[in-house]
Amino acid sequence: MKTRTLLVSVALGTTLVLGACGNSDTSSSGDKMDTKTEMSDKQDKMMKANEKVMLQGSFAGVGKHQVSGMVTIKDNKLMLTNFVTDEGPDLHVYLVKGDDVKNGVEVSAIDLKDKTQTFDVSDKDLTKYDNVVIYCEKAHETFGQAPVSEGMDDTAMSMMTGTFAGVGTHKVSGTATVEGSTLKLANFKTDEGPDLHVYLTKDGDINTGMEIDAIDLKDAEHSFDLKNLDTSAYNSVVIYCQKAHEAFGKAMLEG
Structure with missing residues (x-):
């Protein structure tokens, strides 16, 4: 009888231990599933928020460096x-707040x-950043x-930009950007x-074409008011010498 009682006790104890282990594994698995679900929900919410983001900007060089062109986030x-x-x-593109590259996020090499x-x-929270940096x-x-x-949304006039190239023997460089009623x-x-x-x-x-204004040879940055001119009729910006009746440079615009 004692032997039988002992065997029953051991079997019961083993069952309880195994049951406890099984419950622990189930609980751990459930926690992992909950964490994955939360992460997935956050990712979905972020991507939906990002879909509403439409950001644009024009590059300028920093210090002695020259960088030009346009960036669109959409x-x-x-x-x-x-x-x-x-x-x-080793140049990379970063999303940053202000000019704080250390706390920004790397997007990719260029x-x-x-x-x-x-x-x-899609895996970046685009609402946190206001600057795109080449680093x-x-x-x-x-x-x-x-x-x-x-x-601008799809119903508004799109931004157009282009890179200057010299015409003939002349040298002209930089970028031209038409946004709304401004030429930069x-x-x-x-x-x-x-x-x-x-x-x-x-x-x-x-x-x-339409003459916009005279340019300052010493100024690397220009901004001209287009006075609600219908820019959809044009696709290029030309630097023209009126005295010599000669084009010095041209930038073809793309939206």
Whole structure:
């Protein structure tokens, strides 16, 4: 009887221990499932919030570096267009708040030869950032940045931008951006001329184009009021010498 009682007690104890272990495993598994569900819910909410984000900005170089082009953040994508940068050993694109790269997030390495690049940013909280930075990780140095702000919706006039190239023997560089009723020239350089003006044209045709204003040869940044001009009729910005009747440079605009 004692032997039988002992065996029953041992069996009962083993069952209780195994049951406790089983309950522990089930509880642990449940906790993991809850954590995964919470993370998935947060990711879904962030992606839905990101879908409402539409940000745009134009690059400018920092310090001695030259960076130009446009950045657009839309539909969980970060897009660079007409992008040109000085060469660097290890350039990456970052999303940052202000100019705080240390607390920003890296998006990807960039291709120095590609003027149009697209990156997936669906895993980034786009509501936290207001600046896109080109950063050299090897030199710990910012090459360029584009402060971004809310872009126009699909019913509004889109932003158009282009990169200048010289015409003939002339040298002109920098970017032209048409946004709403403003034309901006950034990182702008041109050969000297006696009477240089900026024009909006269709395919570079000065005769049917619209003169905007004279330009300051010493100023790398220009901003011109287009006075509600219908910019949809034009697709290029031309630097034109009125005295010599000669185009010095042209930037084809893309939306």
